[in-house]
Amino acid sequence: xxxxxxxxxxxxxxxxxxxxxxxxxxxxxxxxxxxxxxxxxxxxxxxxxxxxxxxxxxxxxxxxxxxxxxxxxxxxxxxxxxxxxxxxxxxxxxxxxxxxxxxxxxxxxxxx
Amino acid sequence: xxxxxxxxxxxxxxxxxxxxxxxxxxxxxxxxxxxxxxxxxxxxxxxxxxxxxxxxxxxxxxxxxxxxxxxxxxxxxxxxxxxxxxxxxxxxxxxxxxxxxxxxxxxxxxxx
Numbered sequence: 001x002x003x004x005x006x007x008x009x010x011x012x013x014x015x016x017x018x019x020x021x022x023x024x025x026x027x028x029x030x031x032x033x034x035x036x037x038x039x040x041x042x043x044x045x046x047x048x049x050x051x052x053x054x055x056x057x058x059x060x061x062x063x064x065x066x067x068x069x070x071x072x073x074x075x076x077x078x079x080x081x082x083x084x085x086x087x088x089x090x091x092x093x094x095x096x097x098x099x100x101x102x103x104x105x106x107x108x109x110x111x112x
Numbered sequence: 113x114x115x116x117x118x119x120x121x122x123x124x125x126x127x128x129x130x131x132x133x134x135x136x137x138x139x140x141x142x143x144x145x146x147x148x149x150x151x152x153x154x155x156x157x158x159x160x161x162x163x164x165x166x167x168x169x170x171x172x173x174x175x176x177x178x179x180x181x182x183x184x185x186x187x188x189x190x191x192x193x194x195x196x197x198x199x200x201x202x203x204x205x206x207x208x209x210x211x212x213x214x215x216x217x218x219x220x221x222x223x224x
Contacts, residue, residue: 031210033212035214040121040216041216042118042200042214042215042216042217043200043202043214043217044214045211045212045213045214048210048211048212050210056211058211058213059213090154090155092212094210094212100145100147100157100160101145101157101202101212102157103147103154103155104154105153105154106153106154
C-alpha cells in the first residue's frame with residue numbers, strides 16, 4: 001500500500017519468545033494503529049498512537065506494548081508470545097480528508 | 113458486545129441479485145468507513161460517510177448513513193463474482209480521540 005509498509009510479512013515464533021512488528025509510513029501522518037484480525041472478529045484495535053510518544057490502548061491490548069519514538073515508525077511488541085496471539089496483524093494510518101484510513105499489507109504471525 | 117455490529121455475518125447470493133449489509137453503532141458516529149478485503153489480502157477502501165447523514169455510490173455499490181439510527185447500509189446492485197470477499201465497516205466514535213473501531217465483518221460469496 002502506498003506510503004505504509006509492514007515488516008516482516010510472515011513470522012513463525014516459539015511460545016515465550018519476544019516478537020516485534022514494525023510499521024513504517026512515509027507520509028508524516030499523526031495517527032497510526034495496530035489491529036489484529038481473526039475469523040469471526042473482524043479487526044480488533046490493539047493500540048494506537050496520536051503522535052510521537054503518545055499512545056493509547058485499544059480493545060485487546062493485554063500482552064502487547066507499542067512504541068513510537070519517531071513519526072514514521074510504530075512498533076508492536078509481544079513481550080512473551082502465546083499461541084492465542086497467532087493472528088494476522090495490520091497497521092493503519094489515518095489519511096487526510098475523504099480518503100479514509102490506509103492499511104498495510106499485514107503480518108501473518110504464527111506462535112508455535 | 114461490540115460497539116459496531118454488522119449483519120449478516122455471512123451471505124451467499126446468486127450472481128445478478130442485489131444485497132444489503134448493515135452496520136449499527138451503539139455510540140454516536142463521527143465518520144463511517146466501508147472496506148473490502150479479498151481472502152488473505154489487505155483492506156481496500158470503498159467509501160467514507162460523514163456525520164450528518166450521507167449517501168455515496170461507486171459503480172454498483174451504494175452506501176448510506178442514517179444518523180438517527182446510527183446505522184449504515186451497503187447495497188450492491190446486480191452482484192458479480194468480483195464482489196465476493198469480506199466487507200468491513202469501521203467508525204470514528206465521537207470523543208474517542210481518533211480511535212477507529214470495526215465491526216465483525218460480513219463474508220460475501222457470489223455464486224455464478
